[in-house]
Amino acid sequence: MRRQHTRENESLRGRRAFDFAGNLSLRARQFVTRRARKITFAAGHVVQLEGDICDSITLVETGEIRVYKVSEKGREICLYHVEAGEACALAIGCALTGQRYPATAKAVGSVTALALPSSLFLELAAREPALSRRVAHLLAQRLLELTTLVSEIAFEDVDQRLARFLLHETDGTAAEVRSTHAAIAAELGTVREVVTRALEWYASNGWVSIGRGVVTVEDRAALRSLFPRETP
Amino acid sequence: MRRQHTRENESLRGRRAFDFAGNLSLRARQFVTRRARKITFAAGHVVQLEGDICDSITLVETGEIRVYKVSEKGREICLYHVEAGEACALAIGCALTGQRYPATAKAVGSVTALALPSSLFLELAAREPALSRRVAHLLAQRLLELTTLVSEIAFEDVDQRLARFLLHETDGTAAEVRSTHAAIAAELGTVREVVTRALEWYASNGWVSIGRGVVTVEDRAALRSLFPRETP
Numbered sequence A, B: 001m002r003r004q005h006t007r008e009n010e011s012l013r014g015r016r017a018f019d020f021a022g023n024l025s026l027r028a029r030q031f032v033t034r035r036a037r038k039i040t041f042a043a044g045h046v047v048q049l050e051g052d053i054c055d056s057i058t059l060v061e062t063g064e065i066r067v068y069k070v071s072e073k074g075r076e077i078c079l080y081h082v083e084a085g086e087a088c089a090l091a092i093g094c095a096l097t098g099q100r101y102p103a104t105a106k107a108v109g110s111v112t113a114l115a116l117p118s119s120l121f122l123e124l125a126a127r128e129p130a131l132s133r134r135v136a137h138l139l140a141q142r143l144l145e146l147t148t149l150v151s152e153i154a155f156e157d158v159d160q161r162l163a164r165f166l167l168h169e170t171d172g173t174a175a176e177v178r179s180t181h182a183a184i185a186a187e188l189g190t191v192r193e194v195v196t197r198a199l200e201w202y203a204s205n206g207w208v209s210i211g212r213g214v215v216t217v218e219d220r221a222a223l224r225s226l227f228p229r230e231t232p
Helices: A007-012 A017-021 A026-035 A089-097 A118-127 A129-155 A158-169 A181-188 A192-204 A220-224 B007-012 B017-021 B026-035 B089-097 B118-127 B129-155 B158-169 B181-188 B192-204 B220-224
Strands: A037-041 A046-048 A056-062 A065-070 A076-082 A104-107 A111-117 A176-178 A208-211 A214-217 B037-041 B046-048 B056-062 B065-070 B076-082 B104-107 B111-117 B176-178 B208-211 B214-217
Touching: A026 A111, A026 A118, A056 A089, A056 A118, A065 B129, A076 A129, A076 A181, A076 B129, A089 A118, A089 A129, A089 B129, A111 A118, A118 A129, A118 B129, A129 A158, A129 B065, A129 B076, A129 B089, A129 B118, A129 B129, A158 A181, A158 A192, A158 A214, A158 A220, A181 A192, A192 A208, B026 B111, B026 B118, B056 B089, B056 B118, B076 B129, B076 B181, B089 B118, B089 B129, B111 B118, B118 B129, B129 B158, B158 B181, B158 B192, B158 B214, B158 B220, B181 B192, B192 B208
Parallel strands: none
Antiparallel strands: A037 A111, A046 A104, A056 A111, A065 A076, A065 A104, A176 A214, A208 A214, B037 B111, B046 B104, B056 B111, B065 B076, B065 B104, B176 B214, B208 B214
């Protein structure tokens, strides 16, 4: 399950963390190899908690980390996923500004990564134009995505946001979203009951069919019609 | 009226746009002087519209630019304000990624600024470490602010968000917020009626008093009590 899926992510899928830095100099690559620590997170491992000091930057090699906010009442909303070849923009942002981590980061499946102390990461970025460009690009990309997320949460109802989510997850050939209603609710910042109600409404219209742990999109055009202005 | 007011902003208030670049080299300063265009926007002038190509970066010298999203139905939500000494992080983000401007930017009062073609701005940032650091820091700061905004919109009701807004606007010595209910609604992404209803509820409790175009905070502690976990 994946939100905020961008062309940027697409181009990086399957690459390794080392590629985060693109055209690093040989000297810089040796520096990373020498100073970074190889780590593995089991599925569900909490990589970073709200309030943590960001003293290291995690470069994901394989797997995926979900970054989300948790409310006082335990509701969740997904900000983005950090995929192979990426680092967490918020962790870098905290390292840059000295602020504490403002979200929760959790391994989706098992994750392998390189961890580099933040001070060394920033030092390296200051020395290596390729890394500095990559950092600016990553921060910019996440900023643009969060701008979209702000307007979706502020202006769209759950029916629309759920449709957007299902269309996004079934982009391409797959029509099935393998996920529980609770997990979908956690992506959207709402509760299970609201997702179930909306899905049942879609199903009664024949737009989706609902199975155990799976939602199948039957009528993409109908879901898209919930966004009149965007339909060509 | 000002949202997402940060220490970063504080430290820059009253400086000039040229300071955006901090310790620019003499050569770079001459470059900016030669290539930037001086511009003035009247109050209310729309500096950038959603969908615009970001072919120039505006460095604000005096005044303030409000950056906000507009819904299909004309509702607004404020993302941040660009103040003296700053540039718009989303405009830089678009220049970096080639995306189109995803919001609306409007001069709050009259604004004087320097406009530099985006390609030259990026070229300069690539050459000048001080500017490159400043760009990364600005993008990071806005990303962190939008993360907070996402969780406020997703998890807090309007009563809470309005209280947060009033407390923020009266931070320091002033107890008065000079603003119409419609303008407050546009900051929070809601409609006037909802703001009026919440203010009347506060007023009936003696927490605020409401005048013509002004809200006076009478009991900060009571407003703060709407966020139980944050109160010491």
